[in-house]
Amino acid sequence: MADVKKSGVFTLWLVNLAPGNEFYWGEGTMWSVGNHLRDMFQKVVSHKSSPFERFHYTWERGVVQQTDVVVYFLASQADSIIKEKYKAVPKHNSGSGGTFPSAGGMLSEVYLRAMEGDFAYSRLVAKLAFHECMHNKIDAAAGSTTADIHTGDGLAAATISNGTDLTDANISLMAANLGRNVIQHTETMSAQTKYFF
Numbered sequence: 001m002a003d004v005k006k007s008g009v010f011t012l013w014l015v016n017l018a019p020g021n022e023f024y025w026g027e028g029t030m031w032s033v034g035n036h037l038r039d040m041f042q043k044v045v046s047h048k049s050s051p052f053e054r055f056h057y058t059w060e061r062g063v064v065q066q067t068d069v070v071v072y073f074l075a076s077q078a079d080s081i082i083k084e085k086y087k088a089v090p091k092h093n094s095g096s097g098g099t100f101p102s103a104g105g106m107l108s109e110v111y112l113r114a115m116e117g118d119f120a121y122s123r124l125v126a127k128l129a130f131h132e133c134m135h136n137k138i139d140a141a142a143g144s145t146t147a148d149i150h151t152g153d154g155l156a157a158a159t160i161s162n163g164t165d166l167t168d169a170n171i172s173l174m175a176a177n178l179g180r181n182v183i184q185h186t187e188t189m190s191a192q193t194k195y196f197f
């Protein structure tokens with residue numbers, strides 16, 4: 001494959017819908033999760049197949065582009081927008097995250113409480129968020145050539161831990177799919193201030 005001419009920015013929108021708690025979830029953890037995600041996505045954006053020049057993440061709200069990804073952080077699966085609003089089962093129905101192509105756009109969720117107690121909590125949350133981003137851009141999207149990301153290694157695997165590596169295959173697969181237009185579910189972004197502290 002010929003190298004793509006890189007331009008523009010890939011933005012990852014992180015939406016906090018979880019209440020803070022003393023030991024795990026707060027502004028410090030959110031900052032750390034964002035930084036871990038930046039470390040991973042900068043490798044993806046730097047790959048020769050990525051059409052983007054730069055990566056940006058934000059916990060703020062704004063105008064989501066067709067190539068961007070939105071990830072919702074919820075306290076638990078009981079708060080799932082996928083289950084509550086759409087009465088649906090996500091692509092990967094796990095206790096710590098889910099992604100579902102809803103009528104209102106692609107919807108990725110991370111369930112925080114399931115990961116509490118992990119000694120590298122923010123790193124695990126970031127890795128899980130990256131896994132859901134892979135579902136979001138790759139196998140949950142219409143017209144994908146990858147039927148199931150779980151056949152892959154590293155962060156594509158169905159079960160991941162804080163020590164699971166972002167592999168070269170993960171980077172290459174994500175880079176090749178990063179430019180796809182996958183309309184995101186943005187309706188619930190406006191609820192972000194509900195629990196913010």
Ligand SMILES: [Zn+2]
Binds near residue numbers: 131150
């Ligand atoms: Zn999965």
